[in-house]
Amino acid sequence: MELLKFEIKINASPEKVWTVLWEDTHYRQWTSAFTQGSFYMGTLDEGSKVQFLDPENNGMFSKVVKNIPNKEMVFLHLGEIYSGIETPMDWGDATESYFLEGNDEETKLVLEINTTEEFKSFFEEKIPQAIQNVKNLAENQL
Template sequence: MKKIKFTVVIGASKEKVWNVLWNDDTYQKWTSVFSEGSKAVSDWKEGSKIHFLDANNNGMFSMIDKRVENEIMNFKHIGNVKDGVEQPLDAATEIWSGSMENYALSETDGITTLKTEMDIIEDYQDFFNEKFPLALDLVKKMAEE
């Protein structure tokens, strides 16, 4: 498992950046970079499950490991979802089950720094190194509007 990190500086309050990240409408816009029709299904509370899905209701299920309003959102990825149904763990899934995806926001004088950190298997490193900066550019653009 590898850890990749990205940072973006945004000319907006951390509250505005937080809303862009986790509001259903804007979440779907910035995550469309990864897969058109992306969505998240959750109550967004710490300890709750969350389904990260594509347009066909396939994706993965995770747990919101830590949530501090306007500051921290950490996901612990668990397994796959197929046709909207959580799948039992198999050998391929167990390789990445338990991996983390973390978001941290800090603000100084109305400028927010968004730091992201994600555990990934090597097969997906090139994909995320290409797509994640594009997604964060969309977050920045929407937050600065």
């Protein structure tokens, strides 16, 4: 596993950034950097399972390890989904963590991904685009 870390300063409050990250309409917009039409199914309550999907019902499923509104969200990725069928994978500590710190005017968003070599280049290419989308949405649409 390798820990990748990305951060961006956003001229908006942590509450606005959080809304962009996890409210369904905005989530679909910023995650288009990964796959057009991305969405999630399930709840983001701690301990719950959530599916991250594309329009063909392919993607991955994860457990919500931590959800502290406007501050921190952590997922543990458990497996892949093909045509809606979950396939558990032995990814070990494959986590995806979002940390927000700031005030009413500015938020630092830090995204950390603990990933396998197989996905490293994908994340290095796509995450900077995705967090730029979050910045644009938080600063211009809310």
